[in-house]
Amino acid sequence: MARSALSTSAVVDLAMQILDEGGPEALTLSAVSGRAGVTTPSLYKHVRHLAELRALVSARILNDLADQAGQAVLGRSADEAIRAFMTAWRRYVRQHPHRYSALLQSPDPRTAEAGTRLVDIITATLRAYGMADSAAIHAARCLRAAVHGFAVLEAQDAFGLPESLDDSYELLIRMMVTGLRAPQ
Structure with missing residues (x-):
């Protein structure tokens, strides 16, 4: 170059x-x-320096993830949107495990805008369940923790049992949807 x-x-x-x-x-x-x-x-x-490059890379990764998640939920609502969101997140990690593992999990000004986009997508999706403000933030945190945790464990080949990971992820989606439908 x-x-x-x-x-x-x-x-x-x-x-x-x-x-x-x-x-x-x-x-x-x-x-x-x-x-x-x-x-x-x-x-x-x-x-x-390298730290700035890592922050810029993280911002790019979060923007890519937000683009894919946003596209996945477009035109969907409630359970269908949650399923699409969770599926898009997992798909991104499966396609780009090294990128995802390089993602900085701590807040950084360079990643703030991209992170906000991702949170906005989640909280907009949660409105179909009547969630807003604090309730939406709590639910978004739980959803992120569930998707992130599964995706990281899968990317690291940490699920050693022979049962289907797709079946396990489907169960996770159903559990999240059921939890979101529960009265608050």
Whole structure:
């Protein structure tokens, strides 16, 4: 890549490729500069340090996840929207396990907008259950914890028993929907 073609977005694109191929451990400024065909100091015009690059990558991942989740729930409501949301989240993690494992779980200003988009999608979906304000936030946290936990365990091959993971996830969806329907 020519130095003139390098931009912050291009640096993040390269970082995503490195993540896909080698996982979070492979993401270094040296690896990105090598992929870009420039020296590491040339990256400092676009990212100040590895922590900033990781935050920018996390923002991209959250935006991608929000795009897919938002598209999945579009035109759906209540149980159907929850099922679509949960399915889209799991699908993203299955397609991009290394990206997802690189996602920063702590709040960062660069990820705030993308995180807010994702929360807004969840809370909008929860309105069909009559949830708003604090009730929607509590339910969104539970939904996120359930989907995230299952997806991480699956991505790490942590489910060692022979029963179908699809059947287990279907049960998780039914449990979440049943819980959301319960009187508050």
